[in-house]
Amino acid sequence: MNIVRMDQVTKSFGDITAVDKMSLDIEEGEIFGLLGPNGAGKSTAINMITGLLHFDKGSISVLGSDVKKEKMKTKGYIGIVPQEVAIYEELTSLENVKFFASLYGLKGNELEAAALEALEFTGLSENAKKFPKTFSGGMKRRLNIACAIAHKPKLIIMDEPTVGIDPQSRNHILQSVKKLNEQGSTIIYTSHYMEEVEEICSRIAIMDHGKVIALGTCKELEDLISDRNIVLITVMDLLSGIKEDDIKQIPGVDAVEIEENIIKISSFREVSNMDKIINYFTSNGISIKSLESKMPDLEAVFLAMTGRKLRD
Amino acid sequence: MKIYRIIVKEILKNVRDYKGNSMMVLFPIVLITILGVSFSGLFSGTIEFDDAKVLYKVEVEENKAFVDAFESFSSMLEEETGIVFEKTEDFEGSKARVEAKAYSALVHISENPLQISIYKNEGAGLDTTLLENSIASFIKSYDGIMTIAENNPAALGMQRLQEYEGNVQVRSLDKKRQVGSMDYYAVTMLTLILFYASLTGFWAIRGEVEQNTAPRILCAPVSSFELLTGKVIGSIFVSFVQGLVVLLFSKLVLKTYWGEDLLSVGLLILSYAIMTTSLGVALAFLIKSSEAASGVLNAIIPIFVFLGGGYMPLSAMGSVISTISVISPVKWINSALFGVIFDGSYSDMFVSLLVNLGLAALFITISALFSRRRDRAYA
Numbered sequence: 001m002n003i004v005r006m007d008q009v010t011k012s013f014g015d016i017t018a019v020d021k022m023s024l025d026i027e028e029g030e031i032f033g034l035l036g037p038n039g040a041g042k043s044t045a046i047n048m049i050t051g052l053l054h055f056d057k058g059s060i061s062v063l064g065s066d067v068k069k070e071k072m073k074t075k076g077y078i079g080i081v082p083q084e085v086a087i088y089e090e091l092t093s094l095e096n097v098k099f100f101a102s103l104y105g106l107k108g109n110e111l112e113a114a115a116l117e118a119l120e121f122t123g124l125s126e127n128a129k130k131f132p133k134t135f136s137g138g139m140k141r142r143l144n145i146a147c148a149i150a151h152k153p154k155l156i157i158m159d160e161p162t163v164g165i166d167p168q169s170r171n172h173i174l175q176s177v178k179k180l181n182e183q184g185s186t187i188i189y190t191s192h193y194m195e196e197v198e199e200i201c202s203r204i205a206i207m208d209h210g211k212v213i214a215l216g217t218c219k220e221l222e223d224l225i226s227d228r229n230i231v232l233i234t235v236m237d238l239l240s241g242i243k244e245d246d247i248k249q250i251p252g253v254d255a256v257e258i259e260e261n262i263i264k265i266s267s268f269r270e271v272s273n274m275d276k277i278i279n280y281f282t283s284n285g286i287s288i289k290s291l292e293s294k295m296p297d298l299e300a301v302f303l304a305m306t307g308r309k310l311r312d
Numbered sequence: 313m314k315i316y317r318i319i320v321k322e323i324l325k326n327v328r329d330y331k332g333n334s335m336m337v338l339f340p341i342v343l344i345t346i347l348g349v350s351f352s353g354l355f356s357g358t359i360e361f362d363d364a365k366v367l368y369k370v371e372v373e374e375n376k377a378f379v380d381a382f383e384s385f386s387s388m389l390e391e392e393t394g395i396v397f398e399k400t401e402d403f404e405g406s407k408a409r410v411e412a413k414a415y416s417a418l419v420h421i422s423e424n425p426l427q428i429s430i431y432k433n434e435g436a437g438l439d440t441t442l443l444e445n446s447i448a449s450f451i452k453s454y455d456g457i458m459t460i461a462e463n464n465p466a467a468l469g470m471q472r473l474q475e476y477e478g479n480v481q482v483r484s485l486d487k488k489r490q491v492g493s494m495d496y497y498a499v500t501m502l503t504l505i506l507f508y509a510s511l512t513g514f515w516a517i518r519g520e521v522e523q524n525t526a527p528r529i530l531c532a533p534v535s536s537f538e539l540l541t542g543k544v545i546g547s548i549f550v551s552f553v554q555g556l557v558v559l560l561f562s563k564l565v566l567k568t569y570w571g572e573d574l575l576s577v578g579l580l581i582l583s584y585a586i587m588t589t590s591l592g593v594a595l596a597f598l599i600k601s602s603e604a605a606s607g608v609l610n611a612i613i614p615i616f617v618f619l620g621g622g623y624m625p626l627s628a629m630g631s632v633i634s635t636i637s638v639i640s641p642v643k644w645i646n647s648a649l650f651g652v653i654f655d656g657s658y659s660d661m662f663v664s665l666l667v668n669l670g671l672a673a674l675f676i677t678i679s680a681l682f683s684r685r686r687d688r689a690y691a
């Protein structure tokens with residue numbers, strides 16, 4: 001059975017169409033990645049699945065139940081890790097987890113045990129009696145996750161759970177996601193870090209401007225641009241006055257991204273334009289430090305599909 | 313069950329908020345003490361009243377000793393404060409002269425039962441308040457002396473007064489018991505601080521927004537109605553208990569007088585806490601900025617409290633202020649409490665209950681309507 005089915009869902013805030021005729025089927029057992037730049041509509045899509053936001057058009061069902069008609073039931077299936085850390089500074093870690101789990105109907109010994117297990121799982125057992133005030137950003141993020149999983153939801157939705165934390169905590173979180181999935185939960189994971197999504201997700205939807213612009217496994221997505229060649233050119237000078245638009249004029253080039261002194265150029269494979277690209281740099285008096293050809297990745301997929309880079 | 317969880321969480325969260333608690337509990341206790349002591353001049357004799365004149369009429373055949381005691385007391389008061397006592401026989405004429413404001417008050421000592429009545433004008437000045445308080449304390453000490461005299465007359469060299477039955481009392485036109493400054497400020501500081509309980513209500517909602525926890529709760533199988541109900545009940549409970557702590561502390565430690573009918577006092581305080589807390593809750597839905605909201609509260613609270621006689625007795629202020637004070641719910645709770653505590657009168661209590669619960673119903677309705685605007689309610 002589909003764990004989530006979105007059908008032609010649209011949601012506007014005033015003039016902004018945050019989610020635009022979005023359709024999506026997520027199957028039980030997946031780690032489903034929702035990848036997109038800031039403002040793509042990832043959080044909006046998620047908030048409609050959890051029943052937090054009303055939507056204007058379309059329908060959403062969770063485990064076969066309509067989120068509008070059977071709201072309390074579908075809400076109960078889900079555990080949400082919100083994008084912004086949502087915990088009480090005045091309550092201890094354990095009290096935080098217990099409070100949120102109790103809203104899903106857990107009580108007594110069962111509640112206590114489930115809360116302790118969630119803290120253990122997120123590596124916070126030793127901080128169970130401590131107040132989050134004293135926690136690092138990474139610890140708060142982990143507590144944010146513990147509060148979502150204690151009631152053992154069938155579907156766990158994580159909205160950018162790794163924003164702004166140290167690599168160690170990030171690794172811990174990525175491993176936890178895999179483990180939760182192995183223990184039987186379906187996971188929706190949003191991010192704008194494509195490395196993360198590439199590492200853990202079985203299927204990925206790329207969103208932009210409220211629309212799903214590509215959907216498939218990592219491999220399938222990369223195949224979409226198998227007709228492209230990616231070159232990375234590193235130049236000596238940061239302020240070398242390179243113009244994106246000038247490079248796009250070169251035959252065969254379909255997307256350009258400039259990040260400091262690295263220029264990423266995607267071109268169609270069948271056009272051989274390497275000499276013309278190199279010529280652009282040398283004729284403008286810009287010295288090239290290195291040049292490498294790159295395997296296609298999600299970043300490149302996004303670049304090719306939108307002409308923009310994933311991160312700003 | 314979920315509402316219960318939210319209530320318990322709200323209480324726990326507030327118990328942990330030491331800063332908020334000390335403001336809500338310690339602050340009024342300190343204020344009661346300081347104001348009670350420093351403004352005691354408003355209520356007992358340290359101020360000079362050179363031109364104040366008081367008439368007194370004695371209608372006593374049997375308790376001559378009491379009259380003697382009163383006359384030595386009044387001459388002592390004359391010396392200390394400058395209030396002049398003039399004896400009169402004409403009861404009705406004297407009352408008219410008090411009404412015409414030629415005299416501040418008429419003191420009437422009568423028998424069967426033995427009692428002192430003070431007739432004064434509505435909203436009379438400080439000299440009358442001073443007079444009332446002094447007479448009350450005179451009666452208290454007379455009472456004490458009588459007790460000693462009954463047990464060991466020789467020690468005082470007084471004759472035993474068999475007629476005395478312990479029913480000496482002060483009765484003014486509108487007060488049955490004297491109000492000491494500490495008693496006064498215990499009531500008004502409690503209602504002052506409980507007005508600030510609206511901040512508890514405000515933060516109950518706003519805190520959930522700023523910590524991003526409201527959306528998280530609403531993602532669980534909890535309706536916006538359950539969330540709001542839990543928050544409102546939880547914060548009302550917190551405010552009410554804070555009020556009770558102040559009340560009990562002032563009663564037991566500061567020994568202020570809260571009257572015989574603590575149940576009615578408690579009921580009034582509860583209704584008032586419900587009103588102020590739900591005001592804060594409604595404000596949290598109407599004004600999203602916490603600076604703006606606390607600005608609004610900090611602007612209106614002192615005005616309403618002032619109009620409620622919170623800082624100074626209304627009788628010590630002009631009649632214009634007395635008139636417009638009816639718009640202040642603080643005026644109603646204060647006069648209701650004074651009525652119940654000192655007069656045994658309940659008419660203002662029902663007005664106050666009506667005002668408090670009516671306003672609370674309005675505020676909660678506003679909150680309920682706004683809390684259903686999903687996208688924006690907790691943003």
Ligand SMILES: Nc1ncnc2c1ncn2[C@@H]1O[C@H](COP(=O)(O)OP(=O)(O)OP(=O)(O)O)[C@@H](O)[C@H]1O
Pocket residue numbers: 013016017018036037038039040041042043044045083192687691
């Ligand atoms: N409550 C709201 N009111 C008005 N506009 C909103 C609201 N929530 C989101 N939007 C707008 O909808 C669009 C999609 O926002 P959304 O938060 O879903 O993006 P996102 O993909 O989660 O981005 P990010 O990576 O920054 O979290 C944005 O243009 C945003 O400004």
Ligand SMILES: [Mg+2]
Pocket residue numbers: 042043044083159
């Ligand atoms: Mg987002």
